[in-house]
Amino acid sequence: MNALLNKLLSVLAPNRGEYVEIDRDFNIIDTSAGVQRFVDCPDDISKGQDIRLGFPELFGVEDILTEIIEGEQESFEIKGIARTPNNDSPIYFDIHIINNLYEEPVEKKLIVIIEEVTERMTLEQSLIQRINETNLLSSALAASKDYVDKIISSMADALLVTKPSGIIKTVNQAAEDLFGYSEAELVGNSISMIIADNKLVNKANHAPFLLNEVLNDVEAICQTKSGEKLAIAFSCSAIQTETEGLENFIYIGRDITERQRTQKRLALQYATTRIMSESATLSEAAPKILEVICENLEWDLGEIWEPDKQTKETGNGNEEEDSIVLRCVDSWVKPSVSIPNLMAHSQNTTFTPGLGLPGRVWASRSIHGLTNVMYDTEFSDSKPISQAGLQQAFGIPLLADGEILGVLTLFSGDVQQADEDLLRTMAAIGRQLGQLIKRKQAEEALRYQQEQTERLLLNILPKPIAERLKQGQDTIADDFAEVTVLFADIVGFTQLSQRISPPELVELLNVIFSKFDKLAERHGLEKIKTIGDAYMVVGGLPKERPNHTEAIAEMAMDMQAAVTEFSKDMGQEFHIRIGINTGPVVAGVIGVSKFIYDLWGDAVNTASRMESHGLAGKIHLTATTYKHLQDKYLFEHRGKIPVKGKGEMTTYFLLGRKETKDDSKFDFT
Structure with a gap:
């Protein structure tokens, strides 16, 4: 026994072990090399991390830590912390927290010292076990009438002595206080009125080896007189009575309810923190x-x-x-x-x-x-x-x-x-x-705002251009060797605007242009802009495609059909002029606020001239565009006409498709 005590005293010598240095926000500044063995996840104890991730026991004591940093309190300790790394044997350690007010210059930070006390805890438990065994063996050897009194007087924990049948013979005051029953209420009744776990009673009462050994730290749920449930760690042993071959059974119980609750509550806070950090949504x-x-707090x-x-x-x-x-x-x-x-x-x-x-x-x-x-x-x-x-x-x-x-x-x-x-x-x-x-x-809210911003950006710019802007590209200007540009204008718009109110006029344009937008999307074309009652769309950019001229032709005919249908719905006749040209352009983004994606080049100007020099209800196009379409579409040769800024030009009116057995060639989606 002296050897055990000496070894226990040597383990309790002031050996501080590992350390962690943290700032006033509880973020890790520095650690010693071996501190990772005291945490479940080594990444939780790296520099810059919140120390409470690795040591959730520090949650809820932030005010105390702040007082230590400010010099209002000297130190703080948390003792008997347990960890079970990788299902291995548990390790125990104490945490000592001090400030560094004695260093120069003074920095407001904390030194967290972790001292492993596994050996000390093991020795303490072993020492208690030896004491219990000594008391039990001494009582058994004495076999005198006063053995029960000696046991009761030597034990501070709850003690119950039962017959092999489980009927209680003796209890001490600690048992009465713990379970809320008087001695008279307990003696003569079965121990099952206290210990709900019958497995423990059966194991103790039917184990012949208990005459030589002790069941130690067997945890069982017990119930008090008031109905409260307690977690009790029992040591169980058989003791020889005055009658040879007849044993009684002794139960020494220690209330570990509070310890278990504390461990579960700390584990709960730790688990809750990890779940929150790993979950993308509240649901x-x-x-x-x-x-x-519910599992840790027993709800x-x-x-x-x-x-x-x-x-x-x-x-x-x-x-x-x-x-x-x-x-x-x-x-x-x-x-x-x-x-x-x-x-x-x-x-x-x-x-x-x-x-x-x-x-x-x-x-x-x-x-x-x-x-x-x-x-x-x-x-x-x-x-x-x-x-x-x-x-x-x-x-x-x-x-x-x-x-x-x-x-x-x-x-x-x-x-x-x-x-x-x-x-x-x-x-x-x-x-x-x-x-x-x-x-x-x-x-x-941020995700929704980003989606709204993305949607708005894609309404303004083509998706590839928007992606390039988001990647930080400042200037966007691309050359395209050949695209097809279409301009459309509502005939008589100025006169119409004088007959209806501005809100009605805007609503009318919105209905027509919304139909055009859907057609552009269906044919895989890029809407560029609207100016008043004019609509501009292009094929062949920002992603190049070989059949851009045919796609624009199909778009133009569908636009005419859409306006005809709109006229029937409104009960009023509307017409559009459409102009088309094919050629090289430069496309890019201009401006830093309210920027747009636009086209420049002679091909654009010529397409605009085709629209302005066209006729109501007609699709007017240049000879260049005609050459791309002449094999698949029907045309009316308009001849040479004077075009502002261009001189005389040979132009054509697009009438429709030539008959073909394979309509799939006109699918431009």
């Missing part, structure tokens, strides 16, 4: 977060409620105003709990602020708890919840920067003890979820 993260919350049902704005009429029946109702957007149910039709019921149930548990939490922005849920008026008509026998409920606000964004509700079939640590954990989770919701809302 992806919500079911995972609800599952880890049977979890729900997330978010506001849903609805419009309602005001008293005068004319105006409308927005009102908020809370609607369930996600839920998780423990697999062993049967709640049929829960999600459908929750989705069809809404709460207004101030009403129901979600509504009260929303209105007050604070945690609310309910016991005896089945008898509460707001749940008494809820068949899924009442059928499940849920007893207790908690509601937690999801807050971010002082704004409430939702409500988390949790339900349990057992009575949960709402200790301060649980409330702090719930509040922290509420803030984490609130920040997640706000971040995802901001990301969604």
